[in-house]
Amino acid sequence: MQNNIVYKNTKIFFSSTGKGAAIVFLHGFLENSFMWKSVAKELSKRNKIICIDLLGHGNTECIGYIHSMELMAEAVEAVLKYLKIQKSILVGHSMGGYVALAFAEKKPQKVKGLCLMNSTSLADDDERKALRTRANRLVQKNFKNMVQMSFTNLFSEQSRTVFKDEMKVALQEALQTPLQGYIACQEGMKIRPNREAVLRNLPCKKLLIIGKKDPVLDYKNSVKEAKNTNSELVVFPNGHMSHIENKQDLVLTLLHFFT
Numbered sequence: 001m002q003n004n005i006v007y008k009n010t011k012i013f014f015s016s017t018g019k020g021a022a023i024v025f026l027h028g029f030l031e032n033s034f035m036w037k038s039v040a041k042e043l044s045k046r047n048k049i050i051c052i053d054l055l056g057h058g059n060t061e062c063i064g065y066i067h068s069m070e071l072m073a074e075a076v077e078a079v080l081k082y083l084k085i086q087k088s089i090l091v092g093h094s095m096g097g098y099v100a101l102a103f104a105e106k107k108p109q110k111v112k113g114l115c116l117m118n119s120t121s122l123a124d125d126d127e128r129k130a131l132r133t134r135a136n137r138l139v140q141k142n143f144k145n146m147v148q149m150s151f152t153n154l155f156s157e158q159s160r161t162v163f164k165d166e167m168k169v170a171l172q173e174a175l176q177t178p179l180q181g182y183i184a185c186q187e188g189m190k191i192r193p194n195r196e197a198v199l200r201n202l203p204c205k206k207l208l209i210i211g212k213k214d215p216v217l218d219y220k221n222s223v224k225e226a227k228n229t230n231s232e233l234v235v236f237p238n239g240h241m242s243h244i245e246n247k248q249d250l251v252l253t254l255l256h257f258f259t
Contacts (some may be wrong), residue, residue, distance in 0.1 A: 004059070007078040013059035014052040014079050017043030021112070022088035023258065026076065026096030028118075029173040029185055030151055032058025035093070039243055042251045047258060050088070052079055054099060056181020058173075067184040073102035080110070089113035089258060093243065094216070095185065097121075101195040104202055112195045114199070115207040115257060116238045117250075119218055120225060123194040133187045139182055147174050147182070156213040156239035167242045177203045199229040206231035207257050210248070214240045232257075 004013045015033060017040060025036045033051035040049045055075060057065040063071060076099060080088065089112050092100035097119025104111045118225035124132070139146040151174045152160065155167060200205060208231045210222040217240070226233035234253050238245035 002021065003204065005079060005082050007075050008063055010055070010061045010063050010075075011059070012052070012055075012075050012079060014050060016048065016050050016083060018046070020047040020049050021258065022048045022050060022080075022083075022085045024044055024076065024080065024085075024088045024090050024100075025049065026054060026090065026092040026099050027051075027057065028092075028094030028096050029189070030057075030147060030177050030182070031093065031170070032173060033220065034058065034173055034178075035170065035243055038247065039251055039254070043254060043258070046255075050079070050083065050085070054185075056184050059176055062180045062184055065180065065184050065187070066100065066191070067188040069098045069102040069179070069188055070106070072099045072188070075108060076103055077107065087112045089115070091115040091117060092119055093117045094119050095189060097196075098189060098192055101198055102192075105195060105198045110200060111202065111204050113205045113207070113257065114202060115209065115254070116199075116231075117209040118211055118214060118217065118242055119208075120222065121194070121229065122197040122198045122221070122225065123192055124190055129190050132190045136183045136185050136186050139179065143179055143182075144175065147171075147177065153215055154240040156211070156215065156245070158213075159238050159241070159245045163241075165181075170241075170244065195204065196225065196229060199231065204255070207234065207253075207255060208236045209233070209236065210240055211236050211239045211242060211245070213238055216240045
């Protein structure tokens with residue numbers, strides 16, 4: 001089922017397939033719910049899979065010029081309320097993980113499990129904030145080149161060759177992101193707080209999936225974060241895009257986490 005709701009006068013798109021325990025998939029920056037298509041097909045055999053387009057991505061519209069993680073979590077909450085989902089497992093890729101944590105902070109009783117996939121509970125450091133500010137300035141001058149460069153850098157060097165075709169498809173989806181959505185989400189990620197304590201204190205099962213060659217997240221810091229938050233840790237050998245670079249291992253890991 002594909003559908004949408006209106007939240008704060010804005011259309012929020014989502015899809016729902018399968019039956020069973022509710023699993024909510026939240027995509028990353030410059031992605032949309034399409035990224036979960038092949039993964040959802042496998043997992044919907046045993047679970048109810050809900051994929052949501054976050055603000056300014058896919059078929060979901062923008063709300064203003066700063067898409068905070070809290071605002072996007074409110075949109076997710078509105079979809080789950082519409083679907084009458086009382087409790088769910090959240091799986092968030094990169095930015096989607098930030099949104100999942102914002103949701104968990106506000107509604108911990110509604111979270112049955114939380115998986116951060118190539119994501120972190122930590123806030124941006126000053127260097128990352130400066131990079132986001134610079135990107136938002138440059139993207140207004142040459143949107144296509146900035147998106148292409150940002151997206152390509154999410155893959156390990158080897159994966160750029162091995163998964164060339166998959167990367168091309170994903171890039172075309174990324175290029176559909178509106179300029180306002182790009183800027184608003186960068187601003188939202190830049191101001192997000194450190195939620196390591198939220199993850200540590202969350203009374204449910206927790207999983208961090210990380211890539212050893214992730215160009216965005218430091219591997220050693222991610223290992224330390226998993227230990228500090230009492231989260232299960234799974235390490236894949238590639239980069240930031242585990243749903244492409246390690247798809248089958250990801251499906252098996254999530255199936256194990258869901259049981």
